[in-house]
Amino acid sequence: MKNILEAKNLNMSYKNNQKIILKDVNLKFEEGDYVAIMGESGSGKSTMLACLAGILKPESGEVIWQDKDLYKLNDLQLSKLHRNTISYVPQSNVFLKEYSILENLLFPYMETGKIEEKHEKKAVELLEALKIKEMRDRFSYELSGGELKRASIARALIMDPEVIVFDEPTTGLDNKTGEIILSFLSYYAQKGNLVIIASHDQKVMDYSNRVYTFVRENGGISRLIEGQIKAKSNQ
Numbered sequence: 001m002k003n004i005l006e007a008k009n010l011n012m013s014y015k016n017n018q019k020i021i022l023k024d025v026n027l028k029f030e031e032g033d034y035v036a037i038m039g040e041s042g043s044g045k046s047t048m049l050a051c052l053a054g055i056l057k058p059e060s061g062e063v064i065w066q067d068k069d070l071y072k073l074n075d076l077q078l079s080k081l082h083r084n085t086i087s088y089v090p091q092s093n094v095f096l097k098e099y100s101i102l103e104n105l106l107f108p109y110m111e112t113g114k115i116e117e118k119h120e121k122k123a124v125e126l127l128e129a130l131k132i133k134e135m136r137d138r139f140s141y142e143l144s145g146g147e148l149k150r151a152s153i154a155r156a157l158i159m160d161p162e163v164i165v166f167d168e169p170t171t172g173l174d175n176k177t178g179e180i181i182l183s184f185l186s187y188y189a190q191k192g193n194l195v196i197i198a199s200h201d202q203k204v205m206d207y208s209n210r211v212y213t214f215v216r217e218n219g220g221i222s223r224l225i226e227g228q229i230k231a232k233s234n235q
C-alpha cells in the first residue's frame with residue numbers, strides 16, 4: 001500500500017486571534033508528491049504545515065498517516081515519528097547554537113544510542129551533496145542564510161524520513177541557491193518520498209506536481225484552492 005498523508009476536515013484558529021485560519025481543509029498526498037502550499041504572508045501556510053507535520057494540533061479534524069491520526073499518538077510515539085519518519089523544518093533556525101553543524105546533524109543518533117562512524121560519514125556526505133561540507137565544524141550563527149537553509153535540509157534528511165515538511169526553504173536566497181535547494185528536494189521526492197513546502201516563491205511551482213494556494217474570500221477567510229496537478233517528475 002502506498003503511504004498517504006491525509007488531512008481530514010481541518011479547522012484552526014488561534015485563541016488570541018479571532019481570525020479563522022483553516023476552514024474545512026481536506027488534502028491527500030502520497031509518496032513521490034512534491035507539494036507547494038502558496039499564499040500571501042499571514043494567509044496560513046505555516047499553520048497548515050505545522051498541522052500536517054503533527055506539530056500543531058488543529059481545533060478539529062484529523063491528520064492521518066498510515067491509518068493513524070497523528071494527534072492521537074502519545075508523546076513517545078510522536079517524537080519517534082518526528083525523528084524517523086516525518087521531518088519538519090520550521091521557518092526559524094532550529095540549530096542548537098552551542099553545538100557545531102555536524103553535531104546538530106548527529107543529534108538523533110545520540111538520542112537513540114551511540115554515534116557510529118557510518119553516521120558521521122552519512123552526515124558529511126549530505127553536507128557535501130548540499131555543497132556546504134566545509135561548514136561541518138562551524139556553529140549555526142556563523143553560516144549565511146543560504147548555508148543555514150541547506151544545513152537545515154541535511155538535518156531534516158539525516159534519518160531518511162519518508163516525509164519532509166519544509167516551511168519557506170528559499171525565502172531570502174538568491175536564485176541559484178534557491179534552485180540548488182529546490183532541485184535537491186525534488187530529487188528526494190523522486191526517490192519515493194513526500195515533500196511538502198510552504199512558500200511565496202513562484203519558482204517552487206516549477207518543481208511541484210501539486211500546488212495549493214491560500215486565496216482570501218469575502219469575509220476575510222483564506223481558503224486553500226487546488227491549483228496545478230502534474231504528473232510526478234519520476235513518471
Ligand SMILES: Nc1ncnc2c1ncn2[C@@H]1O[C@H](COP(=O)(O)OP(=O)(O)OP(=O)(O)O)[C@@H](O)[C@H]1O
Pocket residue numbers: 014015016017019021039040041042043044045046047048091
Ligand atoms: N501563535 C499564534 N497566535 C495567534 N495568531 C497566530 C499565531 N501564529 C500565527 N498567527 C496568525 O495566524 C495567521 C496565519 O499565520 P501563518 O504563520 O500561518 O501565515 P503564513 O502564511 O505562514 O505567513 P508568512 O508568509 O508571513 O510566513 C496570521 O494572521 C498570524 O498572525
Ligand SMILES: [Mg+2]
Pocket residue numbers: 045046047091167198
Ligand atoms: Mg509562514
